[in-house]
Amino acid sequence: MARRKKVYEGKAKILYEGPEPGTLVQYFKDDATAFNAEKKATIDGKGVLNNRLSEFFMNGLASVGVPTHFIRRLNMREQLIRSVEIIPLEIIVRNVAAGSLSKRLGIEEGTPLPRPIIEFCYKDDKLGDPLVAEEHIIAFGWASQQDLDDIVALALRVNDFLSGCMLAVGIKLIDFKIEVGRIWENDFPRLILADEISPDSCRLWDIETGKKLDKDVFRHDLGDLADAYTEVARRLGVLPANSAPLTRPKLIN
Ligand SMILES: Nc1ncnc2c1ncn2[C@@H]1O[C@H](COP(=O)(O)OP(=O)(O)OP(=O)(O)O)[C@@H](O)[C@H]1O
Ligand SMILES: [Mg+2]
Numbered sequence: 001m002a003r004r005k006k007v008y009e010g011k012a013k014i015l016y017e018g019p020e021p022g023t024l025v026q027y028f029k030d031d032a033t034a035f036n037a038e039k040k041a042t043i044d045g046k047g048v049l050n051n052r053l054s055e056f057f058m059n060g061l062a063s064v065g066v067p068t069h070f071i072r073r074l075n076m077r078e079q080l081i082r083s084v085e086i087i088p089l090e091i092i093v094r095n096v097a098a099g100s101l102s103k104r105l106g107i108e109e110g111t112p113l114p115r116p117i118i119e120f121c122y123k124d125d126k127l128g129d130p131l132v133a134e135e136h137i138i139a140f141g142w143a144s145q146q147d148l149d150d151i152v153a154l155a156l157r158v159n160d161f162l163s164g165c166m167l168a169v170g171i172k173l174i175d176f177k178i179e180v181g182r183i184w185e186n187d188f189p190r191l192i193l194a195d196e197i198s199p200d201s202c203r204l205w206d207i208e209t210g211k212k213l214d215k216d217v218f219r220h221d222l223g224d225l226a227d228a229y230t231e232v233a234r235r236l237g238v239l240p241a242n243s244a245p246l247t248r249p250k251l252i253n
Contacts, residue, residue: 011037012050012200022183024083025074028054032200034219036128041218048076049229050198055079056238057197060165066157067192069181084181084194087143090121090129091151093159094175098203099216100131101175110210116159118152123179150191151180158193166204169235171213174203199229 007015007024011033016025028047033040051073058070071080094117097107101119120137121129137143143151155178163173179195195201199214206213213228233239 012047013196018080018083022083023071024081025078026081026196027078028196029077032215032218032225034215036125039219043218043225045226046200046229049226049233050196050200051077051079052238053198053229053233053236054196056236057162057165058193061158061161061193061197064157064161066154066161067190069192069194081194082183082192084183084192086123086179086181086194087147087151087191088123089132089137089142089151089180090123090177091155091180092119092121092175092177093117093155094119095159095163096172096174096203096205098174104131116156118155147182147191154178154180154191154193158197162197162202165236167207170207171232171235172205172207174205176202199232204232 004025005017007017009015012029012031014027014029016027018024028051030042030044030047031040032043032046055070055073058068062068062070069081069084071082073079094101094113097105097111097113098109101107101117102109102111120132120134122132122136122142123129134145134148137148138145158178159173159176162176166173176197178193178197178201180191181194182189182191184190202214203216204213205211212222213232215225217223217228218225230239230243234241234243
């Protein structure tokens with residue numbers, strides 16, 4: 001393969017320059033990290049699964065009119081995306097209490113929330129992506145009030161779509177995180193969904209058994225992460241029901 005310029009390497013993905021201006025290639029690694037990268041491992045097949053699952057969700061969202069950065073999948077681990085100016089926020093949507101919300105407010109994991117709650121964290125690994133208020137976001141110029149209104153509307157549309165997708169296959173969408181970026185069209189800015197949507201960035205619980213099918217399996221050593229993600233992909237029809245696991249023997253590419 002021709003050598004390409006690496007634009008950025010993060011914990012889970014690598015960005016390369018794309019074939020045309022305004023595009024990037026997003027490569028999904030097998031690396032898993034948790035607790036702000038204090039816990040690390042390589043999970044065979046995770047990148048392949050997340051590439052496919054993110055493609056599935058982004059295509060589904062586009063089909064209901066949610067603008068996304070996804071252009072097309074290139075191969076097992078790579079997808080072509082539109083390059084955006086990332087808004088430096090992690091946008092978290094919660095339907096059921098879990099994780100940091102449960103810890104922070106003393107609400108038991110699994111408690112349904114009265115309505116979807118949206119939280120913003122400032123994207124800064126050195127600070128541990130701290131929770132911030134709209135006040136901070138606007139005062140420090142990370143996004144405008146108009147941007148925030150657009151982000152909330154977009155996040156709720158993503159929540160409705162993903163909740164429905166998951167409910168249809170017996171999975172409860174507990175919470176998820178998205179990133180949003182700005183693109184320019186004829187000198188007009190527009191916000192679109194960026195980064196990834198995968199079991200790395202969602203909490204997914206089996207409705208019948210409560211079994212966790214997301215990155216908490218890795219965070220809390222609850223079993224085989226790739227098996228959990230394969231289960232999600234199979235239920236959604238992203239992988240055939242009888243497909244061989246994407247793990248072992250190790251995939252190359
Ligand atoms: N369409 C896009 N254009 C430009 N950057 C993007 C786009 N989509 C995602 N990104 C950025 O690409 C990077 C993806 O890498 P990864 O998810 O591994 O990063 P990370 O380790 O989580 O770190 P961080 O998100 O803090 O940079 C992220 O920085 C993300 O914000
Ligand atoms: Mg990331």
